[in-house]
Amino acid sequence: xxxxxxxxxxxxxxxxxxxxxxxxxxxxxxxxxxxxxxxxxxxxxxxxxxxxxxxxxxxxxxxxxxxxxxxxxxxxxxxxxxxxxxxxxxxxxxxxxxxxxxxxxxxxxxxxxxxxxxxxxxxxxxxxxxxxxxxxxxxxxxxxxxxxxxxxxxxxxxxxxxxxxxxxxxxxxxxxxxxxxxxxxxxxxxxxxxxxxxxxxxxxxxxxxxxxxxxxxxxxxxxxxxxxxxxxxxxxxxxxxxxxxxxxxxxxxxxxxxxxxxxx
Ligand code: HEC
Numbered sequence: 001x002x003x004x005x006x007x008x009x010x011x012x013x014x015x016x017x018x019x020x021x022x023x024x025x026x027x028x029x030x031x032x033x034x035x036x037x038x039x040x041x042x043x044x045x046x047x048x049x050x051x052x053x054x055x056x057x058x059x060x061x062x063x064x065x066x067x068x069x070x071x072x073x074x075x076x077x078x079x080x081x082x083x084x085x086x087x088x089x090x091x092x093x094x095x096x097x098x099x100x101x102x103x104x105x106x107x108x109x110x111x112x113x114x115x116x117x118x119x120x121x122x123x124x125x126x127x128x129x130x131x132x133x134x135x136x137x138x139x140x141x142x143x144x145x146x147x148x149x150x151x152x153x154x155x156x157x158x159x160x161x162x163x164x165x166x167x168x169x170x171x172x173x174x175x176x177x178x179x180x181x182x183x184x185x186x187x188x189x190x191x192x193x194x195x196x197x198x199x200x201x202x203x204x205x206x207x208x209x210x211x212x213x214x215x216x217x218x219x220x221x222x223x224x225x226x227x228x229x230x231x232x233x234x235x236x237x238x239x240x241x242x243x244x245x246x247x248x249x250x251x252x253x254x255x256x257x258x259x260x261x262x263x264x
């Protein structure tokens with residue numbers, strides 16, 4: 001009896017040792033398989049849908065960094081953000097593609113787990129937007145994702161654009177999509193491409209109106225045509241963060257809307 005009991009205990013002990021060993025092994029595997037955080041990059045134009053290289057923090061490091069003082073997304077004290085210029089990142093990410101394809105990208109879509117924002121490409125060229133990977137001394141990536149900052153406080157010009165406040169900053173960027181306006185807003189593209197004034201208006205419309213109306217469809221503009229013509233500066237419902245724009249701007253918008261209503 002005693003002998004078999006102690007033998008039984010011996011077997012149990014051995015089994016425990018084996019079990020602990022396997023547990024450790026599987027833990028180690030899970031730990032070693034944990035991937036470093038990456039920003040996924042995608043090309044998504046009318047003709048092509050393709051995953052491009054995903055970027056780790058290490059891979060972002062060789063890009064030229066810029067530092068800017070900005071108020072954090074969550075409000076509160078200003079902080080020093082640092083990271084590659086967004087334009088440099090875009091150039092690097094699209095490097096292998098033919099020029100023609102690169103030139104088609106005019107819309108950048110940034111996604112976090114909760115939210116997405118769409119930014120006209122011209123804005124990141126005009127203003128030194130960055131993909132922030134550091135805030136103060138803290139690496140933003142240690143918590144996970146990269147954050148994107150549009151330097152609206154340090155670039156006064158940005159405030160004069162007819163753009164909404166706080167639309168162009170996103171915390172925790174997990175995916176960047178290089179895309180084309182036409183893909184999302186094809187209905188606003190003029191069929192008649194022979195009226196230069198209307199085409200200028202189309203560009204303004206896409207770059208300016210869509211900044212705010214991306215997630216708030218404008219719908220049919222026909223009912224507004226008369227008001228846009230008679231009260232160009234005041235027809236638009238008052239909305240937060242919208243500075244006034246000049247006459248030239250509205251002339252373009254007017255001819256665009258006229259042409260668009262006509263083609264409908
Ligand atoms: C700064 C952000 C912003 C910009 C830029 C902007 N809009 Fe709006 N727009 C709004 C908001 C917000 C409303 C809703 C206002 C309300 O209902 O009080 C609105 C309302 C409208 C409406 C009425 C229908 C609706 O959706 O409620 C039309 C039409 C419209 N916008 C067209 C335009 C056009 C055309 C342009 C470009 C020339 C433009 N918007 C630019 C923010 C903007």
